[in-house]
Amino acid sequence: MRDISIATPSKIVMLVIDGLGGLPDPRTGRTELETARIPNLDALAEKGICGLADPVVPGITPGSGPGHLALFGYDPVEFNIGRGVLEAVGIDIELGPEDIAARGNFCTIDASGVITDRRAGRISSEKCAELCKILDGLTINRVEIKVYPVREHRFVVVFKGEGLVPDVTESDPSRTGVATLDIMSLRPEAAKMADVANRFIQKSKNLLAKYHPANMVLLRGFSRKPQFPTMAEIYKLNPIAIAVYPMYRGLARLVGMNVAATRTTIADEFATLKETYREHDFFFLHVKWTDTAGEDGDFARKVRVLEEIDAALPALTALRPDVLVVTGDHSTPAVLKGHSWHPVPVLLCSEFCRTDGVTEFSEAACLAGGLGRISSTQIMPLAMANARKLTKFGA
């Protein structure tokens, strides 16, 4: 890709509707997309070429990290982001290249040290913030330890110091009824990390003793910020991310995107697109609320968000991007109340896309689309090709 990509003035907009794909409401037999009135998306589907994309491989339910990396053209199995780093990215923490991040849970242990609740009864986010303050700022063996609240029982620990290597085991046994695990180094260089982490856990236990049910911590996903090749290096693009939630801005930063200032509504995001349109040639535009509604099992709300996106769409199409891609990072069917493995509808609109017979944007219609069933990692090459940003491979 690096060898055949060229910089051109043409513009690609990738509208990512988080959790786009769905499943039928058992009462109507129609999915969220099939229920929503989305005349603008339908018109794009008719004009463009459609298909279904698998973010990882069929059957695999991706998290937000793999789902987005695939859309940016990075093999999500090869380009793995540690859980700790992803969590840090999700709350906008800037990690240094040597920092190690871990995901933490407050949990409950009994008098003998056995875990009775891995989520400490899902304490409130306020309580979490209060407890994080107690643990924050320790220094162990000249390693500075920062603790940041996430939500409910979740937090992030960042270890800052010399000679830290993330190859250690987790303290979370992933079940109750047993004690927490000692963290062990997986190679000799990681001995210091394991030692510091174990001492941090012991100190946390002491500091939290009187805060039942949140009287212990579990740590997992020790990881360092990955050094991915940037989208500028691979595609010779000058990309910008327009996203409301920190997680998606953070993922975009990991692949070297610029990140637009945060605003809050779909209309705001489309306005940001217009404002930044001259300066960039690739636009990752992320809409979160379809996924949130799906996660909440709120079919009707997911339908409404789809309709809201559709209503805002003319502001995007008025810019007449050379290539417009509309897809999702994964499916989040309301009936499953969570991410799922189902392939995601995708439409690509350009002058040279070779349209198909699809006239509406839905799971069923995309099944007959001209893109067929593709891997989400193939969307970027297709967008690049349609934007005439790829030269020939071989003579």
Add this chain to the structure above:
Amino acid sequence: MRDISIATPSKIVMLVIDGLGGLPDPRTGRTELETARIPNLDALAEKGICGLADPVVPGITPGSGPGHLALFGYDPVEFNIGRGVLEAVGIDIELGPEDIAARGNFCTIDASGVITDRRAGRISSEKCAELCKILDGLTINRVEIKVYPVREHRFVVVFKGEGLVPDVTESDPSRTGVATLDIMSLRPEAAKMADVANRFIQKSKNLLAKYHPANMVLLRGFSRKPQFPTMAEIYKLNPIAIAVYPMYRGLARLVGMNVAATRTTIADEFATLKETYREHDFFFLHVKWTDTAGEDGDFARKVRVLEEIDAALPALTALRPDVLVVTGDHSTPAVLKGHSWHPVPVLLCSEFCRTDGVTEFSEAACLAGGLGRISSTQIMPLAMANARKLTKFGA
């Protein structure tokens, strides 16, 4: 494949219509294939099984080399042909196993050595031939240097001597406004090649000084003839190539095909097929002019060539090959005036092909075909299977 292929008397004909796939004429909404009257191809599509094939991967526009290697069942990314070799193959130069070929451009430099035109104003092919004669036949450090004209500003240099290794950089900076680059060795063994090439370039500069605008040369794609496993080794076939243009005969030779004597029309090629039919069991039959018309942006001429092929087809089907494959090495839509990334229609006809509902040979119809969306490298295994030339894999 080697372990399960068997030699049988059954015959496979692969008709490669170069640049077969297209895009709609904006005035009619119909592609070249959808516009052409091709009743014989439509009848084959109805009788056989159809699909769409990607020569490399979706989004990638292949050159002729990768496009054909994929059709012969060779992964075009793994089996890469150097630019110099491909150019040599394209003008029917027989390369020895140790020879190094490079692609050359005549170019224009100013008094300070800065490139002002990378193609020397696209000098005529006659001028090119005249200048090649001036450079041809030098000997540097006991390396004999042959220079062959290609077309316009293009030529091929072949370095013949001992101890030459092709791992060197290019002298072509791929842009104007800068000086030509020194050729550098990428590993110690290639030092001699780099030295000889640099001295050849210096001598060429002296010899061409008075031939402005063609007063300098640019060299790239230093490469040696690849040693691919032959189709006889992989498939136990005795294949023959029937192709008018040297490039395609050369590509066929690289995979060990026999090559039929050259003739000039589609009808001639079909006659050659008949004449060689008893002696061989695999026939690569190449028709070039669809691609030429597409490259010229001549939609109507591409349609006419398709109709000409269709009209000649009964001479082929009368031979009743056990397996007939009709496809292309890539798409060349007239509206793009060049190769493109769009998948290529493919039809396969055999007694055991499990036909589908497709009744015409076109991009849109093939989308619904029983082969689905496949990689072009999968066509050969399918042809072999349908010819009953593959045994079971595993017990």
